[in-house]
Structure formats: structure tokens, C-alpha cells
Amino acid sequence: MKHKKSELLLWEVIGTPFLIVVGLTLEFAYKTLNQNFIIGLFSVVNNSIWENLKVGFFSIIIFSLIENLSLKGSADNFFTAKALEVIFMSILLTTSYLLFKYNLMNNIIINHNILFVAICILSQMLSFRILILNRNYAYLNLLSFLFLMICTLIFFAFTINPPSNWLFEASKRLNNILKF
Template sequence: MKHKKGELLLWEVIGIPFLILVGFTLEFAYKTLNQNFIIGLFSVVNNSIWENLKIGFFSIILFSLIENLSLKESADNFFTAKALEVIFMSILLSISYLLFKYNLINNLTININIIFAVICILSQMLSFRILTLNRNYPYLNLLSFLFLIICTLIFFAFTVNPPSNWLFEASKRLNNILKF
């Protein structure tokens, strides 16, 4: 079903503060809630690149559930838009994480919040652009839905049993600043 651009734009704009607030909440939820196992599946357990990707991923997934249910009928290319939004946000979060980890950007507290907010805005803009494409790609949409489910399962699995790899190692500098 074709939704009006105005309706889709409204949802993507609403998504910006939602992603920011949920992302900030997921950053500290595990530690704040006494290291609850279930909360740890969705939030940052240590300050590694991998764990920081969960902030964007699960913020998008949660908002997508609300958005998709509220649109009554799925928008064309909905899951494709959300899958590409996840990939785009993950790339930008990884780059910003590495810039902080290797001390290429100082004043961490202000910059992390601002950069995350900008990443949320850019990601929602990308999602809106894909949602308003004139062509519908049903097979790509199905593959994107499967991609999101597989990513969710991978996040859960690697939270419980992380591989021994630099992606899963916490940054000592960031842990000290953020008090992990």
C-alpha cells in the first residue's frame, strides 16, 4: 500500500527523538538495572564496538515495531528501509566509536551525544527516502526482514558468548570516562 509522504515523514521525524532517547537509555540500562541478563541482551554490556552497535540496532527495531503496527498496512519497502537504516547507522556508529577510542576526538561526553543524535537524524532521513521510492521491491523487502531477524539472533548469541576478537573488547579509555 502506498502511504502519503506526509504520513511517512511524520513517522520518521517522530523516530528521531525516539531513537535518541532509547539509545541513551540502552547505553546505561544494563549497569543501572543491576546487570539483568534480559536487559543485557538489548543494551550495552561492555563498551566494545559490538556492544555499542546494539544501541542503534535495538532502537531502530523497537521503533520499527511501533511504526509498522501504526501504519496499519506495511509501507512499501518498509523492511528494506529499516535494514539499510541499521547498516548505515552501524557504519557511522563504528566510525565514531573508533575516532573516540583512538583519541582522535576529544571532549567525549558532549561529542558522543551530539554525534549519536546526528547519526539518528541521518539514519531516519535515509529510511524516509527508501520508504518513498516509487518502486516496490517485495523480494528485497522479504530478504531485509530476514536480515533483521538474523541480526537480532546474532546480537543475542554474541552477547551471551562473544568471540575473542577486537570488535568485542571494551575500550579502557571509554570505560573510564563512561564509568563502565
């Protein structure tokens, strides 16, 4: 059964505040919940680029589980839409992180949380556009599902044992800018 555009739009609209609330919660959950190991797998452990990507990724994954169950797996290109949403959000989150890190946004009155809200809205819009495509890309959908599963495992693995690399190191300078 193919879903109507209005139903898919409703789900993506509902998903936007969900992503925002869950994402902002995941940003502070690890510290707030006494550095719980399980919570740390899904939330920001330190203020590195890699850890900040988890906020967007897991908020999308959690909502996608709910959305896919509600749509009963019948939305064409569902996993393709979600995989591209993850990639798009990751690019935007990384860009905004680096803009704050290198003080390129200090003169602009913008909070990183407001930027996160805008990124969530744009990401959901992209997801909707892919969901309403008239053509079904079954192989791409399968590859996208595998991509999301592999990304989940990589996030878990690198949270437990992060490589010694600038991508995984917290930025004290950024902490001062964002006042954490």
C-alpha cells in the same frame, strides 16, 4: 494502500527522538538495572564496539515494530528502509567509536551523545528516502526482513557468548575518554 509522503515523514520525524531516548537509555540500562540478563540482551553490557552497535540496532527495531503496526504493514520497502538504516547507523556508530577510541576527536568539542543524536537524525532521513521510493522491491524487502531477524539472533547469541576478538572487548582507554 500506499501511504502519503507526509504520513511517512511524520513517522520518521517521531522516530528520531524515540531512537535518541531509547538508544541513550539502552546505553546505561544494564548497569542501572543491576546487570539484569534480559536487559543485557538489548543494551550495552561492556563498552565494546559490538555492544555499542546494539544501542542503534535495538532502538531502530523497537521503533520499527511500533511504526509497522501503525502503518499496518502497507508501507512499500519498509523492511528495506529499516535494514539500510541499521547498516548506515552501524557504520556511523563504529566510525565515531573508533574516532574517540584513537583520540582523533579529543581536540574537537563534541560529546558522543551529541554525535549519536546526529547519527539518529541522518539514519531516519535515509529511512524516509527509501520509504518514499516509487518502486516496490518485494524480494529485497523480504531479504531485508530476514536480515533484521538474523541480526537480532546474532546480537543475542554474541551477547551471551561473545567471541574472543577485539570487536567484542571493552576499551579501557575509550572508557577514560568518555568518562564512564
